[in-house]
Amino acid sequence: EEIDFVDQEGALSAQWEDVLDIPSMLEGEISARFPQYNPIGASDFVLRLNTIFYEAAYALLQPDVSKPTVYMCDYRTTYQSERLTSFRYEYYTYQYPAAHGLSACSGFTIDWEREEVLSLCAFFGAHPIWKEVVNDCMRAYLHDEEIALFDITAFEGVMDDQTFYLTDTAFVLVYPPYLYTPGALGILEIPVPFVAVASQLREEYRYTLLPELDSADTEKAEQEG
Structure with a gap:
C-alpha cells in the first residue's frame, strides 16, 4: 500500500539560520513540520498515528504570553521498509531572555x-x-569517539522509556543535553549497529533489519553472542 505524506500548515520553509536570527527570537515564532498520512479511507491505526504525530510536534511547547518564544519542530524519515517506518523529530526552543535555546530529539x-x-x-x-x-556497544562508541561525559560511571545506558530511532544500519539511542554531556555538545545520539546485536534481536525483526543474514550467519552470531 502506498503511503502518502502531506505537510501541515506552518511547516518550516526557511533555512535554520534564517529562522534563528535575533529579531525572530525577540518577536517570537512558532513553527512545526510533522508527518501525516492521507486520512481518506485510512484505518483507525493510521488516524491514531496522525494524532500522535501532531501532538508530538507540539509536545515541548510551553507558551508564555508575556515572553516571546521561539519554538520549532522538524522531522525526517530515517528508515523505511515494507514492515517498519522510523521518524526522527528535532526540536529547538528558546525563551526570552535566556542566553541560548535548547535542542531536543524524539523518535x-x-x-x-x-x-x-x-x-x-x-x-x-x-x-x-x-x-x-546494547550498553556495551554504547560504551565502546563513547570511548572510540572520545565523547566526554560528566561522569562515565554515571552512564546508565538503556532507559525504560528509551528514546530511539532507526537508520538503515543501526538503532540510534538518544539522550538530551545536560543529562550526560555538556549542552555545547548538543543532543547525544549513539548508534548501535544491527549487526552488533543480531543474535539478541527477535527473529521477526532480525531478518527485517538484516535481510542479508542467512541461517549460517545467525548461528555464528548466536555462538559469538
Whole structure:
C-alpha cells in the first residue's frame, strides 16, 4: 500500500539560520513540520498515528504570553521498509531572555504488521542480556569517539522509556543535553549497529533489519553472542 505524506500548515520553509536570527527570537515564532498520512479511507491505526504525530510536534511547547518564544519542530524519515517506518523529530526552543535555546530529539518507529508504535525492547523481547549487549556497544562508541561525559560511571545506558530511532544500519539511542554531556555538545545520539546485536534481536525483526543474514550467519552470531 502506498503511503502518502502531506505537510501541515506552518511547516518550516526557511533555512535554520534564517529562522534563528535575533529579531525572530525577540518577536517570537512558532513553527512545526510533522508527518501525516492521507486520512481518506485510512484505518483507525493510521488516524491514531496522525494524532500522535501532531501532538508530538507540539509536545515541548510551553507558551508564555508575556515572553516571546521561539519554538520549532522538524522531522525526517530515517528508515523505511515494507514492515517498519522510523521518524526522527528535532526540536529547538528558546525563551526570552535566556542566553541560548535548547535542542531536543524524539523518535517513532512503526510496525505496520502489528499496527504498533514500537519501544526499543520490542525488538529484543525476553532475551536475557540484550540491554547488557546494547550498553556495551554504547560504551565502546563513547570511548572510540572520545565523547566526554560528566561522569562515565554515571552512564546508565538503556532507559525504560528509551528514546530511539532507526537508520538503515543501526538503532540510534538518544539522550538530551545536560543529562550526560555538556549542552555545547548538543543532543547525544549513539548508534548501535544491527549487526552488533543480531543474535539478541527477535527473529521477526532480525531478518527485517538484516535481510542479508542467512541461517549460517545467525548461528555464528548466536555462538559469538
